[in-house]
Amino acid sequence: MADVIVVGGGIIGLTAALRLRERGADVTVWTPAGPEQTVSAVAAAVWYPTRTGYDPRLLDWARATYDQFYRHAFERVPGVLIRETRNLERDGSTGEPWWAPAARGVRYLPIDRPWTREVRFRAPLVEMTAYLPWLRQQFVAAGGRVVRRRIDRLEEALVEAPTVVNATGLAAGALCGDPDVIPARGQIVRVANPGIIVSVRDQDEPSTYIHPRSRDVVLGGTWQENSWNTTPDPATRDAILQRCIALVPELAGAPIVGEEAGLRPVRRGGPRVEAEKWPGGTVVHAYGHGGAGMTLCWGCADEVAALAL
Template sequence: MADVIVVGGGIIGMTAAMRLRERGLDVTLWSPDAPADTVSAVAAASWYPTGLTFEPRVLAWAAATYAHFRRQARDGVPGVMVRETRNLERDGATGEPWWAPAAGRVRYLPADPPWTREVRFDAPAVEMDVYLPWLRQRFERAGGRVVRRRVDRLEEALAEAPVIVNATGLAAGSLCGDPDVYPVRGQIVLVANPGVFVSVRDLTRPSTYVHPRTRDVVLGGTFDENSWNTTPDPATRAAIVERCLTLVPELAGAPVVGEKVGLRPARRGGPRVEVEKMSGGTVVHAYGHGGAGMTLSWGCADEVASLAT
């Protein structure tokens, strides 16, 4: 038997599995999907606690994750970079955003209407199609095991390990009978990068963002609550491109190279990270991170590892 089985192969499950293995535990990760097929692979993956409100441990997770990705960027980890980021606000706020203490040096600049302020900071960004396979390889080289397996009941994993980590995202709603779990549909468009290096985010709804990566630029997006539709919509694509061109006119004429739809695993009340004792053993729940999985991942993994050991 393994010491711990992590159920779920997205960024939350992979980082938790890595932290547990680093503590010397025998860890197996169960995932029905390859890294490229998880919802994490669809994410724009630019550090920012999208859709979350202040909670001390959420801020701590975000700060730890920010620091970890900054170190990985300096170390040349594949798929990890740091981008100057401009958040454009319209609400007239003058105080410090709740997440700012986690983001290093944050600057506040005046902005032209319709915006009321620009918040500028450096943010880690991750190309998930590169990073997730690298992380899985690192986990396996450290002695972890990955098994392609889907579960219908958490008891299936508890039959094979005394402790499991439930990092199943949206599936946690049915696996745990949690009515607070719901999908938030996100559609993105990928265009060839014509030489853009600064991320820009307009914080109104629908959120509009431009996140440059190595070869392409992620344009978004949508925030469609309780939608299970994973088919890209042409009208939505056109609207996204139009909004993003308003923010970054340099993208005019950049060819579209792809589009994706992902369902963010949101939860009313915020992420559930806690221990539950069941008849077959111990479950450490780690789900409900919504669109902030990358932003909270490594910090959350530290807490999950502590709860599991």
């Protein structure tokens, strides 16, 4: 019998599982699919608290996660890069963004209209198709277990462990009766990288982002709440390409190498990370991170481990 069962094998579940194992717990991860089939694998996975408001707890998580990925980059962990980033703002803000204390060397530059300010900083970027398998391997090498299993009720896990971490993303809405959990559809286009090394993010609606990875560039995006459609839309693809090329003309003519649509696990009111007593034991909820799962994962994992043990 495990000490803890983590239900969910995306970035939130795997980071929590590894932190729990590092603290000496006997941990099993239950996941219905491999890491390459999670929504985490579709994500652009760049450090930035997308559509997340200020909360001191989230700032702590963002800082811890930023620092952890910087260490990973220094250690040459597969898939982890650091990119200079340009945020092009349109709302006339003059103060420091709430997330800035978690990042390194944030600078503020003037810019021509229609933008009102350029915010520059260095941000971790993670190629999830390389990083998630590495993370899972680290967990298993540390003595953790991964079991392919789909569940219909969290009580199924409580039968086999006194503590369960609910890192089920969108499925948490049904599993624990949370009506605030909704999908936010995101569509991306991947093109061959013509030599771009700087990320760009435009604050306009819909937001536009350009994130260069080692071999391709992730272009986006969309934010369509309550849409469950995971089929890429050609018109949306064309609009993304048009907006991105307008921002970075070097992208013109870059061949498309892939396109995906995924569902961000949004929770109205923000992420739910708390321990709850159930008849069969303790459930530590860790879901609802929306588009900021990668940005908050390691700090969130530290809190999950503290709550669970």
